[in-house]
Amino acid sequence: MKVGYVIPMSVAAVNGGVRTQATFTVQHVREFGVEPVLLSPWNDLQEHELEMVHVFGASVENSEIIPKLQDLQIPVALSPVFYSNHPPSRIRKIIGIEKFLSRFGSGIRSDFGIKSKLCRQADLLLPNTSDEANLIMHGFGVPEAMIEVVPNGVEQRFSKATKDAFVKEYGIKDFVLFTGQAAAPRKNVIQLLKVAPKLDVPVVVIGDFGNNKYSRECLSMAKEASNITLVPTLPHDSELLASAYAASSVFVLPSFYETPGIAALEAALAGSNIVITKHGGTKDYFADYAEYIDPDSTTSLLKAIQRSLKKPKKDLKEVIFDKFTWEKVAQKTVTQYQRLLN
Structure with a gap:
């Protein structure tokens, strides 16, 4: 064919x-x-x-x-x-x-x-x-x-990712992670930056910001918070990206919508708990294993992250591997x- x-x-x-x-x-x-x-x-x-x-x-x-x-x-x-x-x-x-x-x-x-x-x-x-x-x-x-x-x-290789490379490079683990087009308002990373100071764990944002008003506001928030680490965009085939997923406790996509967010699939396959927008059909993939948020509400996001940090890592990794x-x-x-x- x-x-x-x-x-x-x-x-x-x-x-x-x-x-x-x-x-x-x-x-x-x-x-x-x-x-x-x-x-x-x-x-x-x-x-x-x-x-x-x-x-x-x-x-x-x-x-x-x-x-x-x-x-x-x-x-x-x-x-x-x-x-x-x-x-x-x-x-x-x-x-x-x-x-x-x-x-x-x-x-x-x-x-x-x-x-x-x-x-x-x-x-x-x-x-x-x-x-x-x-x-x-x-x-x-x-x-x-x-x-x-x-x-x-999602690529099978993420199921074999280990935290070692990222921990060696940045000296942090068990953090809340976002990776993606950080400068895109639709990805709504600004909400994560707003709630980060209220979390007792590190927050890592992997992705480049631009020079527009939205990006400048995000960078200002990140600079003011002691627990936020900004990492430039990593190549998709980078061992460090896969390692970041594996080293994280919770992966967050607070976007206004996702269908379903390939980064979230990669993070789930690497073993991270998932907090993700409720819009776009994300439940087709993550079912009852993820925490779903209202992207307009920082309260919704904060509570979802806090719940996810306390949750054991269940069977989501196997579900993603079997189906996606x-x-x-x-x-x-x-x-x-x-x-x-x-």
């Missing part, structure tokens, strides 16, 4: 979840009989004789490629990578207003409108969570038959490719 893969060019500048998801999907579908072809504007699509194309991201960057593939009669699977805290009714209303205004002139396109159009143009949608699937169904009006949830995944390794995700993905082509 020869499958083309398309990702937004912007992921080259941000080593985030979309890039990780696409990279490891491509790497592991080979194990199930797929010959992957990485597509870019430098390629001539037709020279590859593709059976189908898998597009990552219902974004404006991909708004032209899907209809072009349709013109070439090449089936398209789309991983939308979409979530919003707006209810479906509000999303429908925004799209309706956009359609009404478009009667009076072209060029009026909302983010919801673009994503909705791409989701309806694709032949098969592969969201990462049930919450994402529900938004697509009820917000965009996509039939359920076109949607199949395929989860995000990239090998298992790739197998589910290829099953959906076969469904689309048959």
Whole structure:
């Protein structure tokens, strides 16, 4: 099976979840009989004789490629990578207003409108969570038959991580950890920085801050707290990153939403307890093993961390390993490719 893969060019500048998801999907579908072809504007699509194309991201960057593939009669699977805290009714209303205004002139396109159009143009949608699937169904009006949830995944290597390297480098262990795009307001790390002084354990934030107002506010808070350690972004394949997960007691993602946050999967597989936002479908992955928080409430976050620090490390590591390794995700993905082509 020869499958083309398309990702937004912007992921080259941000080593985030979309890039990780696409990279490891491509790497592991080979194990199930797929010959992957990485597509870019430098390629001539037709020279590859593709059976189908898998597009990552219902974004404006991909708004032209899907209809072009349709013109070439090449089936398209789309991983939308979409979530919003707006209810479906509000999303429908925004799209309706956009359609009404478009009667009076072209060029009026909302983010919801673009994503909705791409989701309806694709032949098969592969969201990462049930919450994402529900938004697509009820917000965009996509039939359920076109949607199949395929989860995000995690590398098996994190299950073998040890704390030694991080403890040797920084001299701390049993801490509360955040890692990710610290400068992105959606990740909401500022809430963790607010509650950090009220915790009796170290707090480690791995990730780079920018030079905007939000980042400056975060850095100011971190400087004032004696128990916060800031670490620059570590490469995803870094032994030190895996070791940080293993050395932590609790991993925190206080984001406004996650689907589900690949870093949280990695931390869970390394043995850390998880505190995570309740929005985005995170319960699909962490079930009753994690503490879920309201990202707008520092009280919710503080209490969840305190509870998690007292909890024994239960069976979450085994659950993640059994269900969410990239090998298992790739197998589910290829099953959906076969469904689309048959």
